[in-house]
Each structure stands twice: as structure tokens, then as C-alpha cells.
Amino acid sequence: MNEVPHLMEHIDFDTTFLVFDLLAVFMFAASGALTAIRKKYDFIGVFMLSFVSGLGGGLIRDAIFIQAGPPKAVTDSKYLLVILGAFVLSLIFHGSMHRLKRTVILVDALGLGAYGVVGAEAALQEGLVPLAAVLVGIFNACGAGLIRDVLIREEPIIFKPGQFYAAAAILGCGIFVGMVELGHADHTLAAILATLTVFLMRILSIYFDWQTRPVLDEDDRS
Amino acid sequence: MNEVPHLMEHIDFDTTFLVFDLLAVFMFAASGALTAIRKKYDFIGVFMLSFVSGLGGGLIRDAIFIQAGPPKAVTDSKYLLVILGAFVLSLIFHGSMHRLKRTVILVDALGLGAYGVVGAEAALQEGLVPLAAVLVGIFNACGAGLIRDVLIREEPIIFKPGQFYAAAAILGCGIFVGMVELGHADHTLAAILATLTVFLMRILSIYFDWQTRPVLDEDDRS
Amino acid sequence: MNEVPHLMEHIDFDTTFLVFDLLAVFMFAASGALTAIRKKYDFIGVFMLSFVSGLGGGLIRDAIFIQAGPPKAVTDSKYLLVILGAFVLSLIFHGSMHRLKRTVILVDALGLGAYGVVGAEAALQEGLVPLAAVLVGIFNACGAGLIRDVLIREEPIIFKPGQFYAAAAILGCGIFVGMVELGHADHTLAAILATLTVFLMRILSIYFDWQTRPVLDEDDRS
Numbered sequence: 240m241n242e243v244p245h246l247m248e249h250i251d252f253d254t255t256f257l258v259f260d261l262l263a264v265f266m267f268a269a270s271g272a273l274t275a276i277r278k279k280y281d282f283i284g285v286f287m288l289s290f291v292s293g294l295g296g297g298l299i300r301d302a303i304f305i306q307a308g309p310p311k312a313v314t315d316s317k318y319l320l321v322i323l324g325a326f327v328l329s330l331i332f333h334g335s336m337h338r339l340k341r342t343v344i345l346v347d348a349l350g351l352g353a354y355g356v357v358g359a360e361a362a363l364q365e366g367l368v369p370l371a372a373v374l375v376g377i378f379n380a381c382g383a384g385l386i387r388d389v390l391i392r393e394e395p396i397i398f399k400p401g402q403f404y405a406a407a408a409i410l411g412c413g414i415f416v417g418m419v420e421l422g423h424a425d426h427t428l429a430a431i432l433a434t435l436t437v438f439l440m441r442i443l444s445i446y447f448d449w450q451t452r453p454v455l456d457e458d459d460r461s
Numbered sequence: 462m463n464e465v466p467h468l469m470e471h472i473d474f475d476t477t478f479l480v481f482d483l484l485a486v487f488m489f490a491a492s493g494a495l496t497a498i499r500k501k502y503d504f505i506g507v508f509m510l511s512f513v514s515g516l517g518g519g520l521i522r523d524a525i526f527i528q529a530g531p532p533k534a535v536t537d538s539k540y541l542l543v544i545l546g547a548f549v550l551s552l553i554f555h556g557s558m559h560r561l562k563r564t565v566i567l568v569d570a571l572g573l574g575a576y577g578v579v580g581a582e583a584a585l586q587e588g589l590v591p592l593a594a595v596l597v598g599i600f601n602a603c604g605a606g607l608i609r610d611v612l613i614r615e616e617p618i619i620f621k622p623g624q625f626y627a628a629a630a631i632l633g634c635g636i637f638v639g640m641v642e643l644g645h646a647d648h649t650l651a652a653i654l655a656t657l658t659v660f661l662m663r664i665l666s667i668y669f670d671w672q673t674r675p676v677l678d679e680d681d682r683s
Numbered sequence: 684m685n686e687v688p689h690l691m692e693h694i695d696f697d698t699t700f701l702v703f704d705l706l707a708v709f710m711f712a713a714s715g716a717l718t719a720i721r722k723k724y725d726f727i728g729v730f731m732l733s734f735v736s737g738l739g740g741g742l743i744r745d746a747i748f749i750q751a752g753p754p755k756a757v758t759d760s761k762y763l764l765v766i767l768g769a770f771v772l773s774l775i776f777h778g779s780m781h782r783l784k785r786t787v788i789l790v791d792a793l794g795l796g797a798y799g800v801v802g803a804e805a806a807l808q809e810g811l812v813p814l815a816a817v818l819v820g821i822f823n824a825c826g827a828g829l830i831r832d833v834l835i836r837e838e839p840i841i842f843k844p845g846q847f848y849a850a851a852a853i854l855g856c857g858i859f860v861g862m863v864e865l866g867h868a869d870h871t872l873a874a875i876l877a878t879l880t881v882f883l884m885r886i887l888s889i890y891f892d893w894q895t896r897p898v899l900d901e902d903d904r905s
Contacts, residue, residue: 302746303742303746303754304746304753304754304757305753306746306750306752306753306754362757365753366753366758367753367757367758368757368758368759368760368763369760370760370763370764370767371756371757371758371760371763374734374757374763375757377731381731385731385834389833389834392836393836394835394836395728395834397727397728397731398719398722398724398725398727398728398731398732398834398835399723399724399725399728400723400724400725400728401725404727405727405731406727409727409730451725451726451727452725453723453724453725454719454720454723454724454725454726454729454774454777455720455721455723455777
């Protein structure tokens with residue numbers, strides 16, 4: 240927030256974040272809609288799950304952690320229109336969306352980092368402690384998936400061993416908050432570095448199929 | 462809120478809404494209690510599920526979406542007393558309550574619409590955007606059932622194909638917000654029309670057994 | 684808050700409550716971590732469940748019911764550090780923690796009552812009605828376990844017949860709010876009495892294996 244280096248001068252931080260925020264909301268909503276369609280829900284179920292998935296992360300961030308008035312999602316029509324768009328597009332194109340798999344993975348990897356940063360930045364701006372900012376970032380990035388899994392009665396995928404997903408978000412939020420709070424780095428610079436780190440970690444873990452492991456090994460007591 | 466037609470003059474909007482709000486809370490609480498009894502929970506489980514079901518919709522509305530101080534439910538004793546009443550009555554009369562099935566369906570159909578309108582109206586009064594007001598209305602009407610199903614580990618019934626329930630609530634909230642925001646209609650008039658539409662749609666869908674269908678047909682890929 | 688008896692004069696109410704609050708957060712977080720380890724989650728799953736379990740009760744209290752700005756847990760680093768500590772200790776010592784079973788039961792029984800009182804007191808201070816204060820106390824004491832069970836897809840243990848757990852919390856919160864609101868008793872005195880009652884009821888119910896029973900008996904209709 241303090242010193243802005245010259246190369247950053249013409250990047251509008253707020254607009255960039257709004258775009259990432261809306262992009263993430265769109266992707267979360269579409270992912271919720273497609274999950275609902277696959278679970279053979281009716282169009283109401285698809286509608287509800289689009290909204291809950293699209294709003295989930297932001298609502299946890301604004302309503303549970305930050306609490307500075309009504310969440311952005313309900314005072315700015317753009318968010319709900321984006322979700323409505325994701326809902327309608329998913330209804331129409333769900334048959335052919337599996338062909339976009341590679342694109343979705345790239346956008347998702349980019350969104351994961353960016354959305355973590357959006358949450359952490361919002362928390363810092365409201366005066367939350369740094370550790371809490373990291374936590375809010377993580378929930379902003381992973382909360383929607385958590386809520387979606389709970390609602391459709393599947394064990395939350397981020398809890399179970401698999402490719403680095405939440406781990407990448409945690410690292411990214413840690414880098415962003417660390418650079419800004421400890422290193423007094425420029426927020427835009429920190430945001431870009433953190434987002435790229437998450438992106439790389441996520442893509443590499445998919446490409447090389449890196450897997451996390453259960454904490455409890457077989458030789459432990461149950 | 463602007464012009465009040467003569468025939469509406471002696472209907473007190475706030476009192477009417479309080480009555481519907483309390484009626485809906487009572488029904489949601491009783492429905493939660495009866496579900497808990499059927500699931501063989503102990504009296505604590507019945508107690509907890511009565512409260513969570515009774516408060517669920519209103520808490521989502523007040524605490525997640527609107528955020529203007531503590532929810533009404535915890536600053537006005539009437540709400541908790543009504544839930545306590547529903548809890549006690551369910552404990553005593555659960556054996557004979559299935560005889561009231563027809564009455565319950567009628568009251569539930571009336572409450573569904575009224576509660577959607579209550580939520581949408583509260584959202585509009587707090588300055589939320591119209592689309593958000595529709596969403597808050599839907600969650601106010603259907604949120605309690607959603608929370609109840611998640612807590613007792615059943616797949617939320619409103620997600621799955623069935624008779625028009627959430628669909629009726631969505632239509633009703635859309636009519637109310639549309640009339641008030643686009644048509645600048647009187648709020649009481651819009652509320653009555655929206656509630657009656659939900660009531661009719663719900664009763665007809667039960668009578669004729671109208672069913673929604675999964676979005677995904679058998680010929681699609683899974 | 685009004686008259687403070689002499690024997691209470693040198694007990695600092697706020698400090699005592701902070702200590703109990705942190706102790707309860709630690710225990711809830713450790714309990715969440717150990718559950719996640721047993722469920723074979725990876726270290727991210729253990730991390731997330733530690734935080735959700737540790738913060739759960741307090742977040743429900745502050746963010747859903749009381750709503751006076753950001754929850755304490757995200758504006759005071761002590762809470763998150765305590766959870767981080769519980770997470771790390773659980774990772775290291777989970778193999779030997781079953782040897783501490785007796786200690787954990789004693790501390791848990793003490794924490795259950797204290798945490799209920801902490802929630803009820805916070806609610807009263809923010810002007811909630813007495814009945815709501817009892818409810819907030821119950822959710823403060825039992826909310827973390829409820830959220831933990833929902834997230835790991837197990838039927839919430841507090842709903843089902845078993846030893847007196849939530850029942851003890853309800854009794855304790857009722858005693859505290861009753862003494863303070865009806866009897867105008869000193870808050871510290873009421874807190875101690877309520878906590879001890881919960882502790883005794885819990886320990887006795889474990890020792891003598893008192894069990895609650897389903898409301899629905901076999902001779903009822905399903």
C-alpha cells in the first residue's frame with residue numbers, strides 16, 4: 240500500500256482483483272452446476288448448487304471472518320449475474336464441457352492462487368491479524384469446494400490425500416501475507432508472485448502426479 | 462413503500478409479516494423435531510434439531526446475507542419461545558401428528574411463499590440488489606430444510622427431482638421482487654400475490670403429482 | 684456485574700475466561716486433528732480440520748449470533764497460534780495421545796462447562812435475550828463438534844443417544860443465565876457453579892455410564 244514501483248504504476252490493483260474475483264466465482268459456480276448435473280439433480284438443484292458454490296468462498300470470507308456489512312456478492316449485481324451466466328451455460332453446454340478439461344485445469348490453477356490472494360488482501364485491509372489473513376485466503380480459495388462437497392454428501396476432497404490443491408493455496412497465501420507484512424513488499428508484486436507460485440505448484444503436481452500422503456501410516460494404531 | 466391503495470390501508474404490513482415469520486419458524490422447528498424423533502435421536506438431538514431447523518433460514522438471512530447486527534431471532538424472545546413450543550408439542554404429540562398431514566401441507570404451502578417474501582422484503586429494506594433479494598428469499602424459505610438435511614446426513618431433498626417446492630419459492634420471490642422493483646407495486650399487494658402463487662403452484666403440483674426431472678438424461682455421458 | 688462479593692475480588696473474570704477460551708480452542712483443535720489423522724487424511728486435511736474444529740464454536744457465536752465486528756479469533760493472534768500449536772502437537776504425538784485419555788476426559792468435562800459459560804456471557808454482554816444467551820452457550824460448547832462431524836460425514840454424535848454431553852452443557856448454560864438474569868447473582872460465582880455442575884454431571888454420567896434414550900420407543904409408529 241505504501242511505495243509503488245514504477246513498473247506497477249499502470250496496473251490497477253482493484254480492477255485486476257475484481258476480474259479475478261468474478262472469474263473465480265464463475266468457475267466455482269460452473270463447477271457446482273456440473274457436479275449437480277452429474278448427480279442427476281433437477282434444474283432447481285443445479286441452480287441452488289451453482290449459487291452456493293459460486294458464493295460459498297466469498298460468503299465465508301465476508302460474513303464469517305471479516306463482517307463489514309453485507310457481503311459484496313449481494314450488494315453488487317455483477318456477482319449474481321456471473322453465477323446466473325455460469326448456471327445457464329452449464330445447463331446448455333454440460334455435454335461438451337468435458338472437452339474443455341485442459342483449459343479448465345489451467346484457469347482453475349490460476350484462479351486458486353488469485354482467489355487466495357483476494358481473500359488474504361481483503362482480510363488485511365479490514366485489519367485482521369496476518370495469520371488470520373492467511374486463513375481467510377485459504378477458505379476463500381477452498382471454501383466453495385468444501386461447502387459443495389458437504390451439501391452433496393461427499394467427503395470433502397480437500398481433506399483427503401491427493402494432488403497438491405489446498406497445499407498450493409496455503410503456500411500462496413503464506414507467501415503473499417509474508418511478503419506484504421514481514422517484507423513490506425508492494426501488494427501487486429506480492430500478489431503476482433504468490434499467484435504464479437500456486438499456479439506452478441499446481442500444474443507441476445498434476446503433470447508429475449505428486450501426491451500428498453495420509454498422516455497415519457499403516458504401522459500406527461487406528 | 463410509496464403509494465398505499467385504500468383497500469390495503471388497514472392491513473398492518475409489519476404485524477402480518479411477524480405473524481408469518483413466527484408461523485414459519487414454528488413449522489420449521491416442528492418439522493425438524495419430528496425428523497429427529499423419527500431418526501431415533503434422544504431429546505437433546507430433538508432439541509438441537511428443532512432450534513437449528515427453526516432458526517436456520519432466518520440466521521442465513523440475517524447473519525450471512527444482511528448483516529445488520531444480531532439476528533432478530535436472538536434479540537426478540539418470541540422466536541425462541543415459539544421454537545421451544547414447537548419442541549415441547551412435538552415431544553408430546555409426535556405419535557398423533559401424522560393425522561394432521563393434510564393441515565400441515567396446507568400451512569406449509571402458505572408458509573413457503575410467505576417466508577420467501579419475508580426474506581426478500583428484509584433484503585430490499587437493507588439495500589441489497591434485487592437479484593440478491595430473490596436469492597435471500599429463496600434461502601429464507603428453503604435454508605432450514607437444507608441445513609436439517611445436511612445435519613442428519615441425508616442428501617438435501619430440495620436438490621433432487623420431486624414435486625415443485627424450491628421451484629415454487631423461486632417463482633414467488635421473483636414475482637414479489639419483480640413487482641416491487643420493476644413495477645413499483647405496493648409491497649403488501651405484491652406479497653399477497655406472490656404468496657398465493659406459491660401456494661397454488663405447490664398445492665397443484667402435489668394434487669397432480671407434477672415432478673421436476675433431472676437435467677442429465679440417460680443418453681448423456683456421466 | 685453489580686455487586687462483587689469479597690472472596691471473588693482477586694479473581695480476574697476476563698483473564699480467567701480468556702484462559703478457558705484458549706484452552707477450549709486448543710482441545711477442540713486437537714480433537715479435530717486427531718479425528719482427521721484417524722480418518723487417514725493428509726496433513727492438509729488435518730490442518731483444515733484443526734482450524735475448523737478449533738474455531739467452529741467461536742465463529743458460530745461471534746459471526747452468526749452476536750455479530751459485533753470480526754470474530755475475536757481473527758483479530759487476536761493468540762487463538763490461531765494456539766490452534767497451530769494443537770495441530771503441530773497432534774502431528775507429532777498422535778501415536779501416544781491415547782495414553783492421555785483420562786486427562787483429556789477431565790479437561791474436556793471442565794472445558795465443556797466453561798465454554799458454555801463463555802458463550803452465554805458474551806451473548807448477555809451484547810444484549811441478547813436470556814433464552815438466546817443459553818442457546819449461544821450451547822452452540823459455543825457443542826458447535827465445534829457438530830461442524831467436525833458434518834465435515835467428516837459422520838452423523839453428529841450429539842444428536843444421538845449416549846452419555847450426557849450436550850445435556851450437561853444445556854443444564855450449565857441454563858444455570859448460569861438463570862442465576863445472573865433471574866437471581867442477579869455475581870457473574871464469576873454463577874460461572875464457577877455452572878462449570879462445576881457440568882463437570883460433575885459429565886464425570887458422573889461417564890463413571891456410571893448414564894445414557895440418554897431415543898424419544899421414539901419401539902411401540903411408536905415410524
